[in-house]
């Protein structure tokens with residue numbers, strides 16, 4: 001079970017295109033699949049991370065694109 005939660009998902013930075021890996025966030029574990037966030041290891045820009053339980057993948061999008069309306 002600990003192994004499962006440590007699984008890392010491949011994401012691609014929407015800003016610079018760098019491939020990197022992210023774990024599921026606490027929000028993803030709670031079932032709020034579009035509430036993850038992180039920052040690029042390379043260009044440091046904020047990313048929104050959405051987990052897709054159907055395909056078991058993680059998708060990174062530009063932060064301002066996803067959160068524009070909410071903020």
Ligand SMILES: [Zn+2]
Pocket residue numbers: 013014015016017018040041042043044045
């Ligand atoms: Zn980047």
